[in-house]
Amino acid sequence: MSNSPIESFKTHSNYIRAFALLVYDPTLLRRNQMYATISQRIHGAKIIPNARRDDLDLNQIQRSLHTAWGTETLLQASNRFANEEEILRLSNNWSAVQVYYVFYHSAQALHCAHGHPRPESHPRTQNVFFDQWANRRLMLAPWSFAYGSQGVINVPDGHVADETIHSWSNCEGDNVFSLAAKSLMTTRRDALHECRKRLRDRKLQQRRRAWRAVEEVRHAEGRRPRKEPDFPLPQLTDEEITASDHDMRPYTIMDYLYRLRLKTNYEDSNMFTDGPENEIDSRSVRNALCRIAGGTLLLYEIMIRALIGSRLFDEWVQAWVAHNVPDAHESGLATRIEYHRV
Numbered sequence: 001m002s003n004s005p006i007e008s009f010k011t012h013s014n015y016i017r018a019f020a021l022l023v024y025d026p027t028l029l030r031r032n033q034m035y036a037t038i039s040q041r042i043h044g045a046k047i048i049p050n051a052r053r054d055d056l057d058l059n060q061i062q063r064s065l066h067t068a069w070g071t072e073t074l075l076q077a078s079n080r081f082a083n084e085e086e087i088l089r090l091s092n093n094w095s096a097v098q099v100y101y102v103f104y105h106s107a108q109a110l111h112c113a114h115g116h117p118r119p120e121s122h123p124r125t126q127n128v129f130f131d132q133w134a135n136r137r138l139m140l141a142p143w144s145f146a147y148g149s150q151g152v153i154n155v156p157d158g159h160v161a162d163e164t165i166h167s168w169s170n171c172e173g174d175n176v177f178s179l180a181a182k183s184l185m186t187t188r189r190d191a192l193h194e195c196r197k198r199l200r201d202r203k204l205q206q207r208r209r210a211w212r213a214v215e216e217v218r219h220a221e222g223r224r225p226r227k228e229p230d231f232p233l234p235q236l237t238d239e240e241i242t243a244s245d246h247d248m249r250p251y252t253i254m255d256y257l258y259r260l261r262l263k264t265n266y267e268d269s270n271m272f273t274d275g276p277e278n279e280i281d282s283r284s285v286r287n288a289l290c291r292i293a294g295g296t297l298l299l300y301e302i303m304i305r306a307l308i309g310s311r312l313f314d315e316w317v318q319a320w321v322a323h324n325v326p327d328a329h330e331s332g333l334a335t336r337i338e339y340h341r342v
Contacts, residue, residue: 008268009275011167012260013285016096018171018179019253020288022142023295038295039339042302045140052309057112061308062316064109064118068300069320069333071101072293076332088282092272093264095289100257102293106300107132107254113307122258129254141177142292143299147184148250152177180253187259188251196236196244203234253292294332298339305340313340 024034042048075098078091107129108118119125134146139156146153152161160174161181169175208231219225236244264271276282305313314337321334 005270005274008271014167014171014179015183016285016288018176019142020291021176022180023291035298035336035339038298041140042299045138048302049306053115053307055115056308060118061109061112064105066320068102068105068297071098072297072332074098075293076290089273089276092282092286093269095286096260096264099289099293100261102296103254103257106297110300110303113304126254126258130249130252134250134252142180142253145180146250146252147181147188149245152181153250183256184251187256192245192248195248199236199240199244200233204231207231298336301340
């Protein structure tokens with residue numbers, strides 16, 4: 001892909017908007033119905049646990065939720081106060097990072113609410129997210145939507161996800177699924193390329209070790225030492241190439257957000273600053289990121305509330321809002337409270 005910030009922004013802003021439309025399409029319903037619509041989808045999927053657990057690390061669950069809520073609050077605050085276009089462009093670099101960490105801490109909180117220890121790395125948490133949503137037959141896009149060795153996973157009946165779509169295509173209709181699929185396909189493809197590079201490096205190391213082992217035997221026999229050859233980087237066999245694809249799990253929206261986090265922090269930090277043509281483009285991306293973060297938190301809040309008990313969870317919510325939100329109506333968490341209940 002081109003390193004041009006304009007072209008990169010066109011591509012990734014389209015991917016971000018596609019995921020946001022899978023969370024909630026504001027063109028279909030009034031804006032204030034966002035959380036009601038998402039709550040209905042979650043309850044309609046019949047995935048909410050029926051019984052709470054008692055053997056839980058409640059402190060860890062609460063810490064993870066607090067971090068996720070705080071991250072969303074900072075994201076929304078920057079959205080309200082970034083009135084100048086230059087500030088909005090700069091802050092969008094961090095907005096992409098903040099949305100990833102909403103996923104990161106929410107996935108860890110739910111994992112702990114199921115009685116498991118907190119995963120302590122990005123790869124493990126990304127695996128947890130996949131197991132929570134995409135590793136089963138579940139139509140709850142974008143969270144259950146994934147792309148693996150066999151193509152897309154969990155596409156609702158009547159919809160098509162074409163990963164051959166151009167990344168700058170209009171983000172509407174089935175193009176929304178297709179663009180989301182394209183983002184996951186390219187994210188997984190890049191990871192697969194790195195995986196195969198590591199496999200080739202490993203084969204090279206094995207050849208060097210094998211040669212050195214033979215040389216040690218020769219030396220023990222009193223034979224003249226040889227100069228170590230310059231081994232070329234070996235190719236993978238067809239079987240190894242196929243196995244590497246099948247061994248890599250399907251990729252989800254969280255994997256894409258991690259890719260975006262690395263891109264904006266390290267690889268292409270000027271994508272959001274130099275890529276947008278105008279403030280409308282920057283604001284559109286920011287609004288989409290806020291929608292993804294808010295919808296994702298509602299999903300996790302409903303699930304965790306069922307597992308730890310409604311009374312305790314509601315106490316946590318009320319206390320956090322009281323201590324951290326000057327104006328409750330401006331907080332995403334505060335505006336979601338009524339939608340936590342069945």
